[in-house]
Every structure is written in C-alpha cells, then in structure tokens.
Amino acid sequence: xxxxxxxxxxxxxxxxxxxxxxxxxxQSISSYLNWYQQKPGKAPKLLIYAASSLQxxxxxxxxxxxSGTDFTLTISSLQPEDFATYYCQQSYSTxxxxxxxxxxxxx
Amino acid sequence: xxxxxxxxxxxxxxxGTLSLTCAVSGGSISSSNWWSWVRQPPGKGLEWIGEIYHSxxxxxxxxxxxxxxxxxxxxxxxxxxxxxxxxAADTAxxxxxxxxxxxxxxxxxxxxxxxxxxxxxxx
Numbered sequence: 001x002x003x004x005x006x007x008x009x010x011x012x013x014x015x016x017x018x019x020x021x022x023x024x025x026x027q028s029i030s031s032y033l034n035w036y037q038q039k040p041g042k043a044p045k046l047l048i049y050a051a052s053s054l055q056x057x058x059x060x061x062x063x064x065x066x067s068g069t070d071f072t073l074t075i076s077s078l079q080p081e082d083f084a085t086y087y088c089q090q091s092y093s094t095x096x097x098x099x100x101x102x103x104x105x106x107x
Numbered sequence: 108x109x110x111x112x113x114x115x116x117x118x119x120x121x122x123g124t125l126s127l128t129c130a131v132s133g134g135s136i137s138s139s140n141w142w143s144w145v146r147q148p149p150g151k152g153l154e155w156i157g158e159i160y161h162s163x164x165x166x167x168x169x170x171x172x173x174x175x176x177x178x179x180x181x182x183x184x185x186x187x188x189x190x191x192x193x194x195a196a197d198t199a200x201x202x203x204x205x206x207x208x209x210x211x212x213x214x215x216x217x218x219x220x221x222x223x224x225x226x227x228x229x230x
C-alpha cells in the first residue's frame with residue numbers, strides 16, 4: 001500500500017504569510033497527487049489535482065508542485081479564509097490514500 | 108449542477124449493519140465517473156472506503172473489504188454503502204464523492220462531495 005506523509009502536522013501563520021505544506025509518498029506516484037482543504041463541519045474541497053492543476057474557482061494564491069514522491073502545496077499570501085486543514089491524496093493506486101492532514105492555524 | 112446527498116440512520120447498534128445511500132442529482136450516475144465513499148472519525152483524518160462504477164464494478168479498501176458492500180441503482184440515480192459488524196471504531200462522518208478525471212489517461216480526483224452524514228455506533 002502507498003503511504004502518504006504530510007509535514008508539518010500543524011502550523012501557525014499570520015495573514016499575508018507564505019505557507020508551504022509537504023506531502024511525501026512511500027513510492028513514486030508520478031503526478032497522481034491531489035490537495036484538499038477542509039474547514040470544520042464541512043466536506044473537503046478540491047484545490048489542486050494532478051499535482052499542479054488548479055481546480056476551477058480556486059484562488060490563484062494556491063499552487064502545487066512536485067512529482068514522484070515529493071510534493072508541495074503553497075499558499076502565496078495566507079488569507080483569513082485559508083485557516084483550515086489540508087490533505088494530500090494519491091490516485092496512483094486503486095487504494096486511495098490520504099495524508100494525515102496539516103492544520104493551518106492563526107498566529 | 109451535480110449534487111450529492113447522503114442519507115441513512117444516524118445511529119447503529121454494535122454488531123449491526125450500517126447502511127447509507129448517496130443520491131446523485133443534476134447529473135447521471137452513468138456518466139464516466141467512479142463514485143466513492145470516504146469516512147472521517149471525529150477529530151481524525153480521511154479514510155477511503157471504496158468505489159463503484161455504474162457498470163457495478165467495485166474496488167474496496169482492503170482494511171474494510173470483508174465488511175463492505177457498495178452497490179449502484181441506476182434507476183434511482185444513487186449508490187449505496189453497507190458496512191457490517193460495526194463497532195464504535197466505525198463511528199464517523201461518512202461522505203460520498205465523485206471521482207473523476209479530465210481524459211481517459213489522466214489522474215483522478217474527488218471533485219464533488221456530499222455534505223456528509225454522522226453515523227454513531229452505540230447501544
């Protein structure tokens with residue numbers, strides 16, 4: 001099974017900060033990596049698919065990069081509505097696996 | 108636009124069977140997408156349960172495979188989840204989601220989610 005590991009598990013940041021979240025796969029998954037944002041009590045929302053493609057309607061301050069085993073999600077200038085938990089997810093194998101999540105909190 | 112809505116009992120007794128349905132509105136379940144169930148225990152992360160195609164083909168998480176059945180009802184434009192022999196560890200918010208891709212060979216992603224439904228396993 002492919003394991004997904006995110007770091008950090010949580011971070012504190014201020015509005016306007018540049019934030020980077022890392023996701024590592026236990027084996028190469030090419031670009032089969034997606035990123036989701038989840039706010040309390042809400043369903044996850046797709047931000048980035050195929051490692052670097054921005055989902056329609058998602059602000060351009062969100063970007064994704066990487067391939068193989070190492071991936072990053074970057075928020076170029078953190079906004080108040082971006083405080084949430086972020087998950088990576090691989091779609092390389094049939095067994096879809098999520099990372100454990102990264103909680104972005106207000107500093 | 109396409110919407111997903113989960114429904115089913117919010118309380119299930121231990122050793123019983125959890126049964127949920129996801130209704131697809133605004134679009135056809137027979138489109139070229141897979142349809143998944145994902146769950147999230149309170150305060151924890153996301154776990155993929157399994158998926159189904161409109162043809163009836165399924166894939167399951169091996170950790171749950173012995174207890175899970177996902178089925179599709181094209182006449183009602185919905186798909187369903189059954190999880191048997193439940194314990195307190197199965198208490199979670201259960202989401203249904205659409206797993207799609209832009210082209211035949213492209214990576215897949217969950218682009219559409221239901222609002223989720225909390226299922227508690229308790230006597």
